[in-house]
Amino acid sequence: MIRIANGQGFWGDWLEAPVRLVEQGPIDYLALDYLAEITMSILQKQKQDDPKLGYARDFPPLVARIAGKIRERGVKVIANAGGVNPVACAREVLRLAPALKVAVVLGDDVFARLDEFLSKGYEMRDMDTGEPLSKIRDRILSANAYIGAFPLAEALATGADVVIAGRSTDTALTLAPLVHRFGWQPADFDLLAAGTIAGHIIECGAQTTGGNCQVDWQTIPDMANIGYPIVEAEPDGSFAITKHPHTGGRVNTHVVKEQLLYELGEPKNYITPDCVADFTSIRLADNGPDRVRVTGIRGGPRPPSLKLSISYTAGWKAIGTLVYSWPQALAKAQAADRIVRERLNHIGLSFDEIYTEYFGLNACLGPAAPPNPDPPEVQLRIGVRGSDRKAVDRFTRELVPLVLNGPPGATGYGEGRPAVREIVAYWSALIPREVIATRVEVVS
């Protein structure tokens, strides 16, 4: 049996979690997932500003903080913290923790190869809209192939203390140690599917130990000290989900079910670079306090294509807010919204979208929000987006004047004008897997 823990569900997750996982009980591998779809575009913008960046900057100082303990206990760290610059990430880790052996997995970054792909006839059509990549070719910022567990397992085989990948799948971080230690092969579909689903369950950190959980949330113990998830995996593909003893949170079948359904597409076809996992084959059973057994998982062969994650610039946006107070808070906010739109019209500005929410009434639930006819206060929240930066910038000057020249009772403008932000949008496409070649390097 080997223990794989997840200590970061996304870049920005709780900084204490990985440290506690290493210190509060036995684990063999510490997986850290830093990349959401939008994270790659954020990292790309940071690399544009500084070529030495473009990775998860939380990661090197974290590794430095746990370096002594992981060496002492033989814990291996495996992370997709490399973002769009894994080598820079590895160098920073080594600068802060020179005693560690660090390996990177390269080859996922195909930004420089896009024209080669296009010339070979790969259209890389967007998986949502079906449009060809040529439509946005001149606006592309980054392009990475999702890579699976086998290149990461190869990196673990170097004996590295820390393995850093770029755009690996989230689930590969958990599957890779299983492939490495149990010798699972590409044709072992059921085993690979089991490891993939184990990865899916823990990839969002505490979301499977009681965080963001509707199940009796008010009785979940000691959330301030919530334990992050641990997979106890067997060579036959069965596993248990648990957490360290004496930590907060809760693990039971209902909590695990919520995470299984999180960001799920078609349940019988959970496609990864390593296999296709069937979520309708999963069997869960409560197996003692804070412990769920998972068995029965079936899978199919890996697909012939890999998915590309491509980011591109898509204009500018700004979102501004003002607060209106009782009485008639909503009516005042609605009047202010009409005034802003009329003034934007008068000066001839147009946008791809102007979107208004009444925060406190409908921002989250939209038409499904329960009625609230006389709220004590409402935050007017207007967003615009478009290709003309100047127009978006001009919009940001239209909210604060309303405090004096609009409906009564406006406040909450202390932050001043809203910031104009560049939109970096996301494009996903397929590419034959044989055109993607990964390689492992030990960085010194």
Next chain:
Amino acid sequence: MKVPLSRIAHTRSGDKGDTCNIGVIAWDQRHFPILVRELTTERVKRHFGSLVEGSVERYELPNLGALNFLLHRALGGGGTVSLRTDAQGKTFGAALLSLEIELTPEELL
């Protein structure tokens, strides 16, 4: 008798680009057939009104007593494009809990 979905199920939601997924899980796995009967794609789409511009798909996971819904073009463009507070659809699951379903007197017990 009409009751809110929260009476028999809990949910979790998230995003894939401009698509929002909502997992709906029966508190008691025996209630899974009620979810199948009551939570049609039409009802789910109607519940969200103008928030969901595209189609709604439904998948069954009887092993978990759960349904998975995919709500397309539901997040105002998704990711960093979206101008919404909840650009990642985190609260869509909770929003679905207020959908009213019809239970027979026996099912209410």
